[in-house]
Amino acid sequence: MLKHNFSAGPCVLPQEVFKKAADAVLNFNDLSILEISHRSKDFVEVMEKARSLALEHLGLTGKGYTALYLGGGASMQFLMVAYNLLENKAAYLDTGTWSAKAIKEAKMFGDVNVVASSKESNYNYIPKDYTVPTDVDYFHFQTNNTIFGTQLHETPDVKVPLVCDMSSDIMSRQRNFDAYDLIYAGAQKNMGPAGATLIVVKDEILGKVSRQIPSMLDYKVHASKDSMFNTPPVFPIYVTMLTLEWLKANGGIDWVETLNKEKAAKIYNEIDNNPLFKGFVTNPEDRSIMNVTFSLHDESLKDRFDTLWKEAGINGLNGHRSVGGYRASIYNALTIDSIDALVATMKELERTA
């Protein structure tokens, strides 16, 4: 490991994945992984393994779901979700910047009912007191808000199809994934590098809107071609497959959820007990176990603290401009050692301030 990388995404991946990925760039079955045909037997195996591992980790194998890896990022899904599923009206929960972007795109395709929003307090909590109308085509929300450090820990109990952006917490913790009808996630947090997006869709919800859908935006087209309608992002998918293999070999989501909770608890504990720091999220129950947002009570200590964590080999700790302060993104591959390094700098600041 070169640095303790707390970047919000793209972010740290397992060290053995970096090693295997570099090896494959030099030699993957007698070619570079960068020069193999996506139609080659070798890459078809990679794609199929990446698709099946995603369903396996989520407990959705054999339950009528299809996994796809597409280019374009989760932002493209804001659009594709609405193109494919929004016939008349949809409900959206507004918990952050990405929710707002998803809402904006959906409005081009139908009525959008924003059931609740925490925008008025800069998204520092997850709204819970809302009702989702029963006549909407679907209810859309984000499970984790990378920028603000909030996380929705319970799956909403509603009677309409659930569509969910899990970009920043997929594969990090268990949920009742089979309650969801469509899950999407940019790979570049817990699954792989930037350049691929996972879509897991329940087959039966597709094909119900009346509009004509462009081929590249049509989930049914991609599903009918086993996620190979056009040239897929070969290398990002390969690295995603490696990362999902790493997760499986270590014990899967159950294993990493325990680890992630331990990691998060260590930092939140320090924030709560160190008089120099305060958390950004108002309700402790809404705190994210992926992105920990906090700041100094006394901004005059900023230079001293920044020097301390940089000297400790920590990278990517600055908060997003919408929030300020600090953000420790502690995705699956970040080790306890990195957490300990950060906590040590916080303690050191307290000791020397």
Add this chain to the structure above:
Amino acid sequence: MLKHNFSAGPCVLPQEVFKKAADAVLNFNDLSILEISHRSKDFVEVMEKARSLALEHLGLTGKGYTALYLGGGASMQFLMVAYNLLENKAAYLDTGTWSAKAIKEAKMFGDVNVVASSKESNYNYIPKDYTVPTDVDYFHFQTNNTIFGTQLHETPDVKVPLVCDMSSDIMSRQRNFDAYDLIYAGAQKNMGPAGATLIVVKDEILGKVSRQIPSMLDYKVHASKDSMFNTPPVFPIYVTMLTLEWLKANGGIDWVETLNKEKAAKIYNEIDNNPLFKGFVTNPEDRSIMNVTFSLHDESLKDRFDTLWKEAGINGLNGHRSVGGYRASIYNALTIDSIDALVATMKELERTA
């Protein structure tokens, strides 16, 4: 080099690019290139260099063009071109499978006038006897048809905006690029690995259609954010930058065009002079210098020839299923040594058949 890789794309890239890419996966300024933030100074420099090198190679620096790298592949451009530029009517030239796909997507957005097609003869020539109406929003065509091995060597002399898919011959030869209003190309032939698409657009042609464009499909949105509206495909863009640097260091498009013509001439010369082989393309003037399609007169020699080229360490020579026979894709990074290896097997077949 591990094999002589004649794959149609993804395809061979320079050996030094593979080496540098593997190094960056392990260590790129003290992090893996796979874990760096796309907002980091280091990656912003990569993106800006990749964008400016594209314009520089095409001779379009300072001429009112913007270069973008987006995910999704050239197939996404079939849709985005129409979304952004097709108000009423567009003209399309049908020279192959990819033309037909582009036409299909455009028809959702306006009238499409297919000015000519060589479909009736399985696209084995480039139609030249056609008229482009002057009242269309643009004229769309492909310069090179990967599957069929045809290439359009002259830029059509028309009075409407030119929109061009150069996926399989961009950066391989000079053209009067400033005659074009929008050029797009999947990176995975002459520029980089799968997962990024270059778009070079003349700024003044944007913003003229009346429809509302979803953010991710709007060239103006991507241009206004310097191709960073959302998380870009970091690694594919990095490798593209490395490949464009390699091209520049060696002498640019002028250098590689001479090399590519020499490579193509060697194989076409063998096809024309070896009595066992025949070319697929009917008009010699339409022959591609990127994809050379040919077959055996006598199919009973197939097993013998396949054994010969496989024993010579050649990969990816099988023709596309729409054409059959063989296809030698001889992109920029394929060396003369690989060409010689192929020609030697063709001669060996003749000697021993």
